[in-house]
Structure formats: C-alpha cells, structure tokens
Amino acid sequence: MELKNLKKQSDYQWLIEPTGKMRVPIIIYSDETLIKEMDEKVREQAVNVAALPGIIKACCVMPDAHWGYGFPIGGVAAFDPNEGGVVSAGGVGFDISCGVRTLLTGLTIENIEPVKNKLADLLAHKIPAGVGSRGKLLLNQSEMDEMLVGGARWAVERGYGTSEDLTHIEEQGCAVGANPQYVSNEAKKRQRDEVGTLGSGNHYLEVQHITEIFDGKIAQTYGLQKGQITISIHCGSRGLGHQIATEFMKTMVTTAKEKGIELADRELAFAPIKSPVGEQYLGAMRAAINCALANRQVLTDLVRKALAGLLPKAELKLLYDVSHNTCKEEIHTVNGKQKRLFVHRKGATRAFGPGEPTLADEFRDIGQPVLIGGTMGTASYILAGTAESMSLSFGSSCHGAGRSMSRSQATKRWHGKDVVMNLAQKGILIRSPSFRGIAEEAPGAYKDVSAVVEAAHNANLSRKVAKLMPLVCIKG
Amino acid sequence: MKKTKWEHFPHQADIGIRGLGPTKEQAFEQAALALTAVITNINKVEPEKKVEITCQAPDDELLLLDWLNGLLYEMDTRKMLFSSFEVQLDKNTLNAVAWGQKIDIQKHQPTVEVKGATYTELSVRQDESGTWIAQCVVDV
Numbered sequence: 001m002e003l004k005n006l007k008k009q010s011d012y013q014w015l016i017e018p019t020g021k022m023r024v025p026i027i028i029y030s031d032e033t034l035i036k037e038m039d040e041k042v043r044e045q046a047v048n049v050a051a052l053p054g055i056i057k058a059c060c061v062m063p064d065a066h067w068g069y070g071f072p073i074g075g076v077a078a079f080d081p082n083e084g085g086v087v088s089a090g091g092v093g094f095d096i097s098c099g100v101r102t103l104l105t106g107l108t109i110e111n112i113e114p115v116k117n118k119l120a121d122l123l124a125h126k127i128p129a130g131v132g133s134r135g136k137l138l139l140n141q142s143e144m145d146e147m148l149v150g151g152a153r154w155a156v157e158r159g160y161g162t163s164e165d166l167t168h169i170e171e172q173g174c175a176v177g178a179n180p181q182y183v184s185n186e187a188k189k190r191q192r193d194e195v196g197t198l199g200s201g202n203h204y205l206e207v208q209h210i211t212e213i214f215d216g217k218i219a220q221t222y223g224l225q226k227g228q229i230t231i232s233i234h235c236g237s238r239g240l241g242h243q244i245a246t247e248f249m250k251t252m253v254t255t256a257k258e259k260g261i262e263l264a265d266r267e268l269a270f271a272p273i274k275s276p277v278g279e280q281y282l283g284a285m286r287a288a289i290n291c292a293l294a295n296r297q298v299l300t301d302l303v304r305k306a307l308a309g310l311l312p313k314a315e316l317k318l319l320y321d322v323s324h325n326t327c328k329e330e331i332h333t334v335n336g337k338q339k340r341l342f343v344h345r346k347g348a349t350r351a352f353g354p355g356e357p358t359l360a361d362e363f364r365d366i367g368q369p370v371l372i373g374g375t376m377g378t379a380s381y382i383l384a385g386t387a388e389s390m391s392l393s394f395g396s397s398c399h400g401a402g403r404s405m406s407r408s409q410a411t412k413r414w415h416g417k418d419v420v421m422n423l424a425q426k427g428i429l430i431r432s433p434s435f436r437g438i439a440e441e442a443p444g445a446y447k448d449v450s451a452v453v454e455a456a457h458n459a460n461l462s463r464k465v466a467k468l469m470p471l472v473c474i475k476g
Numbered sequence: 477m478k479k480t481k482w483e484h485f486p487h488q489a490d491i492g493i494r495g496l497g498p499t500k501e502q503a504f505e506q507a508a509l510a511l512t513a514v515i516t517n518i519n520k521v522e523p524e525k526k527v528e529i530t531c532q533a534p535d536d537e538l539l540l541l542d543w544l545n546g547l548l549y550e551m552d553t554r555k556m557l558f559s560s561f562e563v564q565l566d567k568n569t570l571n572a573v574a575w576g577q578k579i580d581i582q583k584h585q586p587t588v589e590v591k592g593a594t595y596t597e598l599s600v601r602q603d604e605s606g607t608w609i610a611q612c613v614v615d616v
Contacts, residue, residue, distance in 0.1 A: 039488060067488050069594050069615065094591040094615045131515060131586030132555045132579030190552050200589040201616045239552045242591040246545050253595070254534060266595040406486035407588075407616070437587040476589070 001038040012459035013392075016043070021051040021264075029393065029459040030063040034451060037404070041067035042074075048264040049077050053272070054085025056334055056341060060393040062348050063455035064402040064447065069093065070267030073347035076396040078332065079273065080341055086270035087278050089248040089285075091344040092327050096245060096285055097292035098203075098236030099323035100371040101169075102382065103300065105307075106315040107229040109209045112471060115310060116429060119207065120472045124431035126306040127205055127299065128197040129476040131433075135196035137298065144188050145180040147195065151290030152321070155297035161318075165300070167360045169293060169321040170350060170368075177329070178290050179283025183240070184247055187284075190239030191291060196298035200476030202400075202441060203235040204373075205303070208380060208468035215465045218366050218384050222319060224466045231316070232380060232468070233299050234373050236325065237292035244288050248281045273342055282327070282342075289326060296321060319382075320369035324349045324399040330358075332394055343394045351385035351397035351462040370462045372453055373400045376430055376473040377423050377443030381453045383462035397462040401449035410445040411436060419443075432475035441475060478607045482510035485597075487613045492597055493544075494611035500536070500600065503608035504543055505561040508574070511544055511593070512558055514614060515551075516584040521559035523575030531570050536600040540610050543570050544593035555579050557586070591615040 006014040006028065014035065016026040026046045028035060042065045049071055050059040056078045065074030070090030079085030112119065128135055139147060147154045152173030156166055166173040180188075198205060208230045213219045224230075237244075252269035255277055256262075263269055271277035300318065307314045327344045334341075352359055353367040363369070367385035374380045378401070389395050405413075416435025419442050423430055432438050457464045478498035485492035491514055495506025512518050527550050531542035547558060558576030579586060596613040603609060 069596055073489065094594075130581065131589050132581065134555070186549060190549065200586075201591075243549065246592045249595070250533075250538065250541070253538070257534070266598075403489045406488060407491050408484055408486050433581045434585045434587045436585065440587060 001035050001040055001043050003032065003035060012455060018050065022047060024050050024055050024058050026050055026061060027058045028061040029455070029461055031455045034063055034455055037447065038065055039067045042072040045070065045072040046075060048268050049075060051264060052077070052086055052088070052270060054079045054083045056080050056339070060396065062396065062398045063459065064398045064400060064452040066402045068346060070265050071344065071346040073402065074398065075346045076344065076348045076393055078341040078343045078394050080339055081273040085273050085342060087273050087281055087327055087342055088268055088270040088344065089245055089252055089281060090267040090269065091346055092245070092285055093325040093346050094242050094245045095236035095325055096241035096288035097323040098325045099292060099296070099321060100232055100234045100373050101296050101300065101321035102319045102371050103231045103303065104223050104317045104319050105229045105231060107311060107313065108227050109229065111311060111313065112207065112229055116471060119310060120429040120431050122306050122310055123205060123472065123474050126302055127474055129474055130200050133197050134193040135298070137195045138193050139195060144191065147294050148180040148183060148287035148290050149178050150174055151293035152297040155294045160298050160301035165297065165318045168318040170323060173293055173297070175286040175289040177282065178286035180287050182280040182284040183244060183287050187240045187243035190243050194238040195295055196302060197238060198299065198474070198476045199235050199238055200437065203476050204376065205474040206232045206470050207472040208232060208470050210466050211469045212467040215384070215463060218465045221362065221366055222369055222382065222465060223317070224382065230468055231303055232371065232373065233296055235295060235299070237288040238295060240291045241288040244284045248284065251277055285327060289323060292323060293321065320371060322349050322371050332390070345396055347399050348396045349399045350395060351389045352395045353385040353387040353390050355387060370397050372398060372449065374449040375401055375443040375446045376441060376470060376475065377426070377428060378449055380468045381449070381464065382466045382468065383453065383456065384465050386460050386463055388460035389462060393461055398452050398456045401446040401452060403445055404447045405445040407440040410442050411439045414439045414442045414444070428470050429472045430475065437475060478605060480506060482506040482513065484510060484513065490613055490616050492611060492613045494609060496607050496609055498607065500608045501563040501565055503610040504540060504563045507540065507544065507610040508547055508558065508561045511547060511590065511614065514590055514616065515588060516557055516586050518559045520584055521557045522577045523560040524577040525556070525575065527554065527574050529572045529574060532568050534568060537598050539568065539570055540600050540612065541593045541598065543572065547574060548590055548592065550574065557584060588616045
C-alpha cells in the first residue's frame with residue numbers, strides 16, 4: 001500500500017480521511033515497512049467497509065492485514081443497531097470463530113526432548129486431522145442442537161474438560177443468543193462427525209516451549225515461565241461454519257439484489273442487525289461460535305488423554321481460548337457514551353484490557369491473554385490486552401502472520417520433504433498426511449510474525465508477554 | 477481453436493480455480509476438476525461412485541458458486557473426492573453427475589480442505605474466441 005495517501009498520526013497509527021461514500025475514517029495500526037508490504041486491496045476493502053450503514057467511529061486495520069473477502073483480513077468494524085447498523089457474513093468469514101487456545105502443561109523442555117518423536121507420533125495418531133478425517137463423536141439431532149447452544153460448556157458437561165476451563169474461554173465458553181433453528185440441516189449434517197477434528201490448511205496443533213518472557217509480572221499471573229512447555233490448538237467451526245457462511249452470503253447477496261441495494265463488493269453483502277436475515281444470521285453465527293468452542297474443548301480432552309500415558313507428570317491447564325473470526329455484541333464507550341455495538345473481527349483477536357467487567361477475575365487487573373499463532377517454523381506470541389486498545393480498536397489486536405506468498409508459488413519454491421528435513425534439523429518435528437500441504441504452509445510463505453507482534457505492541461493494541469517456539473507441529 | 481482445460485491462478489492467501497471449454501457446461505466441468513486439483517492429484521481419483529447434484533440460482537455466476545459449494549458439501553459429508561463430471565444447464569438450473577471415490581489418505585494425500593467457493597474473481601463469460609470461462613477464488 002502506498003504511504004502517500006495516508007496521514008501519519010504516529011509511527012504506528014495512520015489515517016485515511018473519509019471521502020466519497022465513506023461514513024467514517026480508516027485507521028491503520030502498523031509500521032511503515034508492514035504497510036508498504038500490504039496489498040492495495042486492503043485499502044479498497046477498508047474503504048468499502050467504512051461506507052457500510054451504521055458503522056461507528058472508524059474501520060480499524062490491524063498490522064497483519066491482507067486481502068480478504070469483502071472485509072480485509074485484519075479488519076475490525078463496529079455497528080450500532082440503533083443507527084441502521086448491519087451485520088455481514090463476509091465480515092466474519094468462512095471459518096466462523098476460527099481461533100487459538102493455549103494449554104499450560106507444567107512440563108519443561110527437559111521432560112519433552114527424550115520423548116519428542118514418540119510424542120509427535122502419538123499426537124498425530126490421536127488427533128483427527130486433514131481432509132476426510134472424522135471425530136470419535138457422532139451427534140444425533142438433539143445432541144447437535146445442545147452442542148450449538150452450549151459450546152464448550154456442553155463439552156464440559158459431557159466430560160470433556162473441567163469447569164475451570166470455562167472461565168478461561170471468551171464468554172465463559174458459550175456464545176449467548178445461538179439459535180440452532182437458523183442452522184440448516186446441511187450445515188448440521190456436515191458437523192455430525194466433525195466435532196473434535198483439527199481441519200487442514202493453516203490449522204495446527206503445536207507443542208511449544210517458552211523462549212522469552214517480556215513482561216514478568218503478567219507472565220507470572222498467566223502462569224508462564226521460560227523453558228516451560230505449552231500446547232496450542234488452532235482451528236475453527238469446521239464444516240458447519242463453512243456451510244453457514246456460504247448459505248448466508250448467498251442470502252445476503254440475493255436479498256440485496258431483490259431490494260435494489262448496490263453492493264460495492266458482493267462479498268460484503270450485509271443485512272441490518274434489526275432485520276429477519278440479520279437476526280437469523282446472528283443466531284446461526286453464534287451457533288457456529290459454539291461449535292468452534294466445543295470443537296477446541298473436545299480436542300483439548302484428546303490431548304489430555306494422549307499425554308496421560310506418555311507424560312504422566314503433565315498437568316494441562318487452559319491458559320485461554322480466543323476466536324479471531326467473529327461478530328460479537330459488546331458494550332463500548334464512544335464519545336463518552338456507553339453503546340451496545342456489534343463488533344466484527346475478521347482475522348483480528350479480541351484484546352480486552354484491564355478493568356473490563358466481562359473478563360474472568362484473574363485477568364481483570366491485567367487484561368486478557370491475546371494468543372498469536374506463527375507458522376510451523378516460527379514463533380508464536382502471547383500478549384495481553386491493553387486499556388488503550390479499548391479506545392483505539394474496540395479492544396482488538398492482530399491475529400497471526402498472514403501469508404506473503406500464494407500457495408502455488410510456495411509449492412513451486414519448496415518440496416514438503418525438504419521443509420520437514422530442514423525443520424527437523426532445527427529441532428522441530430512435523431507430522432502431516434500431505435507433503436504438498438507442508439510445502440504450501442512453509443514458514444517462508446508467511447510474513448514475519450515477530451514484526452507484526454512488534455507493531456501491535458508499539459501501537460498499544462496489546463502488550464508482549466511471552467515468545468514460544470515450536471517443537472512438534474501436527475498439520476491437517 | 478476452443479480449449480478445454482482447467483488451471484489455477486494465484487491469490488495471496490488462497491487459490492483461484494478456472495475452467496475453460498467450448499460450452500458453458502464444459503467450463504463448469506473443468507472448474508470442478510480445478511477444484512479437486514486444489515485438494516489432490518486428480519489422476520489418482522477413480523470414478524467409482526456416482527453422485528447427483530442439482531442447484532438453482534438467479535444467474536450464471538451464482539450458479540457456478542452453488543455448483544462448486546454443492547460439490548464441497550458432497551465431499552465433506554460423503555468423505556469423497558470427485559474426478560469426472562457431467563453438467564447440464566437449463567436457464568437457472570444445473571443438473572450434474574459427479575463420479576469419484578472415498579478418500580484414501582495414503583493414496584490421495586489430500587493437501588487441504590476447501591472451505592468455500594467465493595465471490596472474489598467470480599466470473600462466467602466468453603472470451604473473443606468464443607471459449608467459455610468459469611472461475612473464482614476458493615477459500616482454503
């Protein structure tokens with residue numbers, strides 16, 4: 001993206017004033033280098049978002065933004081239902097509530113190294129991953145509806161975790177307002193045997209070690225120590241979420257056509273929050289959020305059971321679970337007034353800071369953990385939400401590295417076997433059913449996650465707490 | 477000379493699929509091959525079992541999306557991959573048959589699940605030579 005059209009507010013905050021149909025400005029939170037690498041499409045898409053009815057304050061762009069579907073990935077926008085605000089299926093995306101959860105293990109790198117190969121094989125065997133994989137659970141119609149209403153709470157009630165887990169998940173593990181009635185039979189059919197599956201693409205399960213602590217005080221409260229082992233899971237709402245997104249995008253596009261609404265981009269089709277389609281989408285989308293939360297909870301249980309045999313000393317505690325493709329109803333202060341807004345975060349992580357009443361007691365004084373995933377060869381980061389982010393970006397931060405190279409370019413440049421061998425030399429073990437999949441996900445095909453995290457930190461969107469490096473990575 | 481073929485085109489985060497053919501139907505069939513090729517080597521998928529797909533949409537472009545998303549739904553719920561297609565178009569309705577087989581991880585080494593066919597770069601058109609082109613970006 002060219003810098004000449006941006007008004008520099010600070011080294012990490014850049015403004016695009018409203019022109020044409022834009023109702024609000026665009027604020028880009030990033031540094032010069034990352035902005036120059038951003039596609040011009042990010043700007044075009046942010047301009048379209050800024051023109052949507054009922055948008056409040058600004059369209060915010062995160063440091064890892066790239067070209068998405070309708071919304072830029074790394075886009076945050078809040079809408080007021082009382083000012084004609086809208087909800088957009090494209091603004092949430094295909095993988096509704098895709099997110100990351102990180103588990104503390106109580107183990108150190110010394111515990112892992114002697115059994116690392118066995119651990120990699122064991123996890124690859126126990127965690128259903130990749131195209132065509134099935135979970136162990138087979139849900140009937142009523143169980144499906146219960147799961148879609150209850151989320152991780154449903155999973156815990158079924159024995160897949162503890163009540164302590166639930167306090168360490170956004171919204172205590174359950175999105176309120178989910179309505180399975182608005183989820184099609186096709187979407188439910190796709191999910192029947194997919195609870196407790198990882199998926200594919202950029203999704204993963206990773207065993208990591210903490211290599212650096214940036215903020216000792218917050219790290220202590222989060223339970224993070226240098227040299228300790230964590231396990232992170234990155235996945236979403238599986239086939240159910242994809243089906244809901246596909247169906248509602250079509251409904252929103254065809255409704256717009258019937259009503260003569262001109263769309264800047266079909267992918268940005270929307271419905272007023274206060275409309276039948278808007279309400280139906282919100283009910284279905286929240287059900288998909290619960291599906292993703294249940295999925296990550298069941299996967300957690302699989303990891304706990306797998307480790308119990310090999311590493312009986314392991315005590316897997318959930319640090320936190322964040323979702324980075326959502327639309328959530330939240331209270332925010334705008335111009336001194338409290339407003340109930342619908343905040344879209346597309347490829348952006350909620351990063352609520354200290355003092356937020358909805359956070360669990362232990363995080364209320366320091367902010368929620370913000371979990372940022374890297375690639376299979378690079379670091380992941382744990383950050384903490386800041387008070388500043390509440391006024392800067394509706395309490396949001398970046399979500400990951402973001403691709404810098406297409407999949408076809410990546411497969412031309414690397415062979416999966418070589419990637420596996422090179423990473424093994426660095427002490428990182430990869431397990432995946434597909435070498436081509438590994439080539440497509442090669443670390444070099446992504447942007448530098450450390451630069452993205454640095455920008456999020458310096459822009460005050462969230463504060464760096466710890467750096468994690470991969471030891472074992474299970475890819476779908 | 478009108479070509480019948482499929483190809484991929486690059487997209488920063490995902491991948492574009494394109495089908496070309498002398499008729500719109502063939503372009504749709506080739507686009508379906510391009511979709512399978514995102515997931516696996518199409519030459520390894522045997523046409524053992526037949527699945528019928530029907531969809532309706534107000535225009536050609538939405539019909540292409542419905543066709544591709546319909547295939548993704550069948551792949552996901554049947555745990556199958558498809559390698560041979562026969563498409564019939566009648567105004568706003570598509571009737572198609574897809575042949576394929578159950579996913580075999582060892583044999584097919586599936587690379588990636590496709591989450592959905594998208595409106596990005598979505599187009600159904602004829603070029604100057606009369607060749608039909610059916611294309612879009614898919615989210616993986």
